[in-house]
Amino acid sequence: xxxxxxxxxxxxxxxxxxxxxxxxxxxxxxxxxxxxxxxxxxxxxxxxxxxxxxxxxxxxxxxxxxxxxxxxxxxxxxxxxxxxxxxxxxxxxxxxxxxxxxxxxxxxxxxxxxxxxxxxxxxxxxxxxxxxxxxxxxxxxxxxxxxxxxxxxxxxxxxxxxxxxxxxxxxxxxxxxxxxxxxxxxxxxxxxxxxxxxxxxxxxxxxxxx
Amino acid sequence: xxxxxxxxxxxxxxxxxxxxxxxxxxxxxxxxxxxxxxxxxxxxxxxxxxxxxxxxxxxxxxxxxxxxxxxxxxxxxxxxxxxxxxxxxxxxxxxxxxxxxxxxxxxxxxxxxxxxxxxxxxxxxxxxxxxxxxxxxxxxxxxxxxxxxxxxxxxxxxxxxxxxxxxxxxxxxxxxxxxxxxxxxxxxxxxxxxxxxxxxxxxxxxxxxxxxxxxxxxxxxxxxxxxxxxxxxxxxxxxxxxxxxxxxxxxxxxxxxxxxxxxxxxxxxxxxxxxxxxxxxxxxxxxxxxxxxxxxxxxxxxxxxxxxxxxxxxxxxxxxxxxxxxxxxxxxxxxxxxxxxxxxxxxxxxxxxxxxxxxxxxxxxxxxxxxxxxxxxxxxxxx
Numbered sequence: 001x002x003x004x005x006x007x008x009x010x011x012x013x014x015x016x017x018x019x020x021x022x023x024x025x026x027x028x029x030x031x032x033x034x035x036x037x038x039x040x041x042x043x044x045x046x047x048x049x050x051x052x053x054x055x056x057x058x059x060x061x062x063x064x065x066x067x068x069x070x071x072x073x074x075x076x077x078x079x080x081x082x083x084x085x086x087x088x089x090x091x092x093x094x095x096x097x098x099x100x101x102x103x104x105x106x107x108x109x110x111x112x113x114x115x116x117x118x119x120x121x122x123x124x125x126x127x128x129x130x131x132x133x134x135x136x137x138x139x140x141x142x143x144x145x146x147x148x149x150x151x152x153x154x155x156x157x158x159x160x161x162x163x164x165x166x167x168x169x170x171x172x173x174x175x176x177x178x179x180x181x182x183x184x185x186x187x188x189x190x191x192x193x194x195x196x197x198x199x200x201x202x203x204x205x206x207x208x209x210x
Numbered sequence: 211x212x213x214x215x216x217x218x219x220x221x222x223x224x225x226x227x228x229x230x231x232x233x234x235x236x237x238x239x240x241x242x243x244x245x246x247x248x249x250x251x252x253x254x255x256x257x258x259x260x261x262x263x264x265x266x267x268x269x270x271x272x273x274x275x276x277x278x279x280x281x282x283x284x285x286x287x288x289x290x291x292x293x294x295x296x297x298x299x300x301x302x303x304x305x306x307x308x309x310x311x312x313x314x315x316x317x318x319x320x321x322x323x324x325x326x327x328x329x330x331x332x333x334x335x336x337x338x339x340x341x342x343x344x345x346x347x348x349x350x351x352x353x354x355x356x357x358x359x360x361x362x363x364x365x366x367x368x369x370x371x372x373x374x375x376x377x378x379x380x381x382x383x384x385x386x387x388x389x390x391x392x393x394x395x396x397x398x399x400x401x402x403x404x405x406x407x408x409x410x411x412x413x414x415x416x417x418x419x420x421x422x423x424x425x426x427x428x429x430x431x432x433x434x435x436x437x438x439x440x441x442x443x444x445x446x447x448x449x450x451x452x453x454x455x456x457x458x459x460x461x462x463x464x465x466x467x468x469x470x471x472x473x474x475x476x477x478x479x480x481x482x483x484x485x486x487x488x489x490x491x492x493x494x495x496x497x498x499x500x501x502x503x504x505x506x507x508x509x510x511x512x513x514x515x516x517x518x519x520x521x522x523x524x525x526x527x528x529x530x531x532x533x534x535x536x537x538x539x540x541x542x543x544x545x546x547x548x549x550x551x552x553x554x555x556x557x558x559x560x561x562x563x564x565x566x567x568x569x570x571x572x573x574x575x576x577x578x579x580x581x582x583x584x585x586x587x588x589x590x591x592x593x
Contacts, residue, residue, distance in 0.1 A: 037347055038397065042397055074556045160545065163544070
């Protein structure tokens with residue numbers, strides 16, 4: 001019986017793949033407690049920036065937004081900021097400690113596949129995705145704010161989310177060469193692939209095959 | 211609308227309560243001489259008040275009588291959070307008569323002690339846990355001297371135990387620690403950060419022509435390059451200014467008490483925030499950063515002054531600390547400026563977000579100002 005389903009991959013490569021999967025698997029919030037010595041604001045920012053599923057989703061979202069009208073950019077950045085801020089606040093207020101990495105990975109797959117297909121999403125779809133992904137990121141991070149200032153933690157996380165989308169959009173808008181869209185589509189496919197790996201890892205963890 | 215207003219005020223008070231907390235440092239000086247170990251440990255009374263409860267009648271001030279009644283508890287608390295060991299055996303710490311001293315206008319309990327170790331030679335190991343259980347942002351500033359050799363270290367929750375090998379520690383190690391200390395100091399100094407943030411939020415904007423209202427509206431600056439240059443000007447001017455006053459203060463050429471400096475810093479934030487809404491300061495923002503940076507440097511002096519470093523170590527410490535502060539500002543700019551740049555073209559950003567951020571900063575700074583001028587400790591209660 002091979003619970004990993006990796007029989008086609010032999011020898012050391014199997015273990016390398018397992019190690020890579022373990023590395024990219026989203027760490028539980030407790031792993032970030034060492035960040036508390038950085039203070040509430042920076043804990044929030046670093047918490048988001050060290051969550052691979054969050055950063056992956058935000059990069060995928062930015063690539064998807066890059067194929068749409070640039071007049072939507074500000075709205076998507078603002079929606080990401082607001083959703084993370086409100087999500088973290090809501091999780092903290094409700095005392096909710098949720099492991100939402102599977103959901104976050106699913107959203108990574110959605111934005112990654114849509115970007116790889118160069119889907120020209122409308123402003124409502126993009127804003128909805130930004131709100132959903134941001135809220136999941138905020139909710140997932142809220143419990144890490146325990147013992148810290150909620151307002152500063154949420155603000156740090158929200159600014160980090162907005163900055164991630166902004167950097168990606170600045171880069172996307174700056175590339176005006178012909179191969180640009182191909183490169184961004186390739187990038188989006190990587191986001192989808194990593195999302196699938198995280199999703200698969202979470203499934204195996206959830207269903208007890210770890 | 212009323213609910214939204216109440217929520218905003220609650221968030222500002224909560225933010226203020228958390229961030230009004232001033233940098234928490236203690237100064238641990240240890241001298242090794244002919245196998246004898248003596249030390250002096252300076253711990254801020256405001257920090258001890260949190261863990262020991264010095265202000266018995268809760269009137270906001272700590273009297274000599276209140277302090278004298280708690281010396282035993284202070285000694286017990288402090289020396290239960292410090293361990294020295296040598297050659298594998300624990301040293302017995304013997305506290306001497308405590309005193310009070312002032313650093314940058316703040317009162318510190320001075321705890322002299324001697325250590326009796328099982329061996330007079332061998333590597334000395336220090337375990338430092340003061341305040342970490344209640345404040346992970348607390349830092350212990352260690353100065354250790356032996357036969358004219360002085361070394362320093364910064365103790366944090368992640369670096370709470372150090373093995374002192376004076377011969378092995380290089381100047382580069384020490385310089386890096388001061389850079390990290392400066393970086394830490396600015397990242398945890400929310401009043402300094404808020405001031406820089408108030409300047410940076412309008413870094414991608416410039417004042418346009420006045421129009422009919424007499425108030426020049428903000429208009430976007432074209433191009434990322436120009437915004438980056440504007441940001442660099444602001445940060446560099448602030449760094450040069452605080453480096454000047456920090457150096458003068460650490461050298462003892464300026465000595466202003468924190469009861470003046472801390473409210474003045476709050477006032478700089480208020481003025482910069484008002485200027486974002488209605489111009490009252492020079493148009494060139496780097497002039498503002500330089501002028502007010504001179505005041506912020508005076509506050510940084512409390513971080514290095516009491517370490518009692520010899521001249522060369524002091525120069526190393528000042529250099530490293532200033533580089534660290536600059537890196538901290540760059541980190542904040544890296545977080546804020548890209549978003550401000552992307553949003554600068556939106557009328558809502560210029561007309562709603564920028565004024566809202568400025569009003570929020572103004573209210574927070576006003577809260578700090580009142581709290582610091584009247585020593586009300588309002589925000590500690592709220593926190």
